[in-house]
Amino acid sequence: MAAHYVCQPRTVLHRVSAGNPRGSWPAEEFAAQRREEGVPAEVVMDLRSDSFLVIVRGES
Numbered sequence: 001m002a003a004h005y006v007c008q009p010r011t012v013l014h015r016v017s018a019g020n021p022r023g024s025w026p027a028e029e030f031a032a033q034r035r036e037e038g039v040p041a042e043v044v045m046d047l048r049s050d051s052f053l054v055i056v057r058g059e060s
Helices: 025-036
Strands: 010-017 042-046 051-057
Touching (some): 010 025, 025 042
Antiparallel strands (some): 042 051
C-alpha cells in the first residue's frame, strides 16, 4: 500500500542549511527563542532543499 501525505499549511520562519557545521542547532535555538515569545515554532527537515526549517503549522 502506498503512503499518502497531506501537506498542512505552514509558515517558514527561518531556514538553516543541513550542511551547517553546527547541524540543526541554529534552527533549534531560533525555534526556542520564538517559543519563549509565545510562537509555537518547531524544527522540521526539508529533504528537497536539504535544510532545517523553523515552521509554524496552520498558518498561511
